[in-house]
Amino acid sequence: AGSTRALAGELALGVAAAAAIALLAAFLGAGALARPLRALAEAVRRVGKGDLEVVVDEKGSDEVAEVGRAVNEMVRGLKEGVFVKNTFKRYLAASVVDQIIKDPSKLKLGGEERELTVFFSDMSGFTAMSEVMEPQKLVGLLNEYLSAMTDSIFLQEGTLDKYEGDAVMAFWGAPVAQADHARRACWAALDNRSRLKEMCKAWESRGLPTFDIRIGINTGTMIVGNVGSQAHMGYTVLGDAVNTGARLEQANKLYGTHILISEATRTAAGGAVDAREVDLLELRGKKKALRVYELLGLAYQLPAARLAGYRLYEEGLGHYRGQRWDEAEAALRGAIAALGEDKASSVLLQRVLVFRHHPPPAGWDGVFRVAPAAGVAA
Numbered sequence: 001a002g003s004t005r006a007l008a009g010e011l012a013l014g015v016a017a018a019a020a021i022a023l024l025a026a027f028l029g030a031g032a033l034a035r036p037l038r039a040l041a042e043a044v045r046r047v048g049k050g051d052l053e054v055v056v057d058e059k060g061s062d063e064v065a066e067v068g069r070a071v072n073e074m075v076r077g078l079k080e081g082v083f084v085k086n087t088f089k090r091y092l093a094a095s096v097v098d099q100i101i102k103d104p105s106k107l108k109l110g111g112e113e114r115e116l117t118v119f120f121s122d123m124s125g126f127t128a129m130s131e132v133m134e135p136q137k138l139v140g141l142l143n144e145y146l147s148a149m150t151d152s153i154f155l156q157e158g159t160l161d162k163y164e165g166d167a168v169m170a171f172w173g174a175p176v177a178q179a180d181h182a183r184r185a186c187w188a189a190l191d192n193r194s195r196l197k198e199m200c201k202a203w204e205s206r207g208l209p210t211f212d213i214r215i216g217i218n219t220g221t222m223i224v225g226n227v228g229s230q231a232h233m234g235y236t237v238l239g240d241a242v243n244t245g246a247r248l249e250q251a252n253k254l255y256g257t258h259i260l261i262s263e264a265t266r267t268a269a270g271g272a273v274d275a276r277e278v279d280l281l282e283l284r285g286k287k288k289a290l291r292v293y294e295l296l297g298l299a300y301q302l303p304a305a306r307l308a309g310y311r312l313y314e315e316g317l318g319h320y321r322g323q324r325w326d327e328a329e330a331a332l333r334g335a336i337a338a339l340g341e342d343k344a345s346s347v348l349l350q351r352v353l354v355f356r357h358h359p360p361p362a363g364w365d366g367v368f369r370v371a372p373a374a375g376v377a378a
């Protein structure tokens with residue numbers, strides 16, 4: 001009701017101005033105009049209060065009929081604006097909804113191919129937590145968590161696709177085009193983790209369990225549009241690039257990372273973020289290896305010593321691919337010393353130690369191929 005009244009109030013100012021012109025015409029004209037003008041004034045008042053079922057008699061060719069047509073046209077515009085707001089407010093930021101209302105041409109709901117960035121997040125340890133918490137407390141905690149994560153997405157003007165239990169799916173670049181959709185997704189992911197850390201402190205003080213999240217982000221060509229039945233539709237994204245985003249979220253389990261992004265996302269985000277290359281990864285069912293990065297933080301925000309540790313990891317990764325096992329081991333042990341507990345460094349170091357005694361076959365490309373047992377979906 002509040003959003004309806006706000007929209008109605010704005011447009012009613014224009015209606016009131018038009019009615020004032022008609023009143024002047026009536027003052028200068030015949031008294032017979034008094035009754036239709038009173039009806040117009042009442043209609044304007046009803047519109048101002050949010051009643052969008054107003055229909056004004058617009059028969060005739062005089063000034064009053066002209067204002068009547070203007071009133072009806074404005075009410076139709078209001079209805080469209082309210083429809084857009086009510087339709088999209090659940091999965092679009094208010095600022096994006098406002099853009100659509102001001103320029104409906106930005107809204108394309110039919111299926112089309114676009115380069116977009118997709119985001120998947122999932123709670124770590126939710127199943128175990130759900131087994132020990134009372135249902136009411138679990139739902140309350142989950143709603144608190146999802147509200148905060150959604151706020152992060154909307155802050156970067158993302159589109160909320162869906163919740164699936166404790167998982168969140170969102171995307172950037174549609175329905176309103178955003179040239180910096182990859183950067184927005186990355187910043188939302190970093191804000192997700194920052195907000196979660198603060199929430200965990202509060203939950204701990206209340207005696208509630210805490211948890212972590214895994215996030216996967218990919219940029220690529222996707223099909224976007226309304227998908228579903230005539231009774232129920234959802235505005236969503238489809239395609240191989242979407243599936244890759246979901247698999248990146250799961251691949252965090254392999255490396256102990258929190259946010260994995262594809263090379264396409266890393267390139268598109270540019271200097272807005274810091275990241276380290278983690279691996280060349282071939283997911284089951286894929287023929288092409290994916291260069292994977294860990295999103296570390298906003299650009300220039302990481303302590304120099306920690307950033308140096310991540311660079312040592314990348315140095316070790318380069319030696320690993322070049323089969324320079326001694327140099328790779330030295331760099332990776334240096335990374336572990338600088339970063340402390342870092343599963344990605346430990347995983348790669350273990351591979352180095354194995355390959356030193358059991359070298360890879362001729363023509364080895366340095367790609368790690370994920371087996372079904374690794375827990376990463378095909």
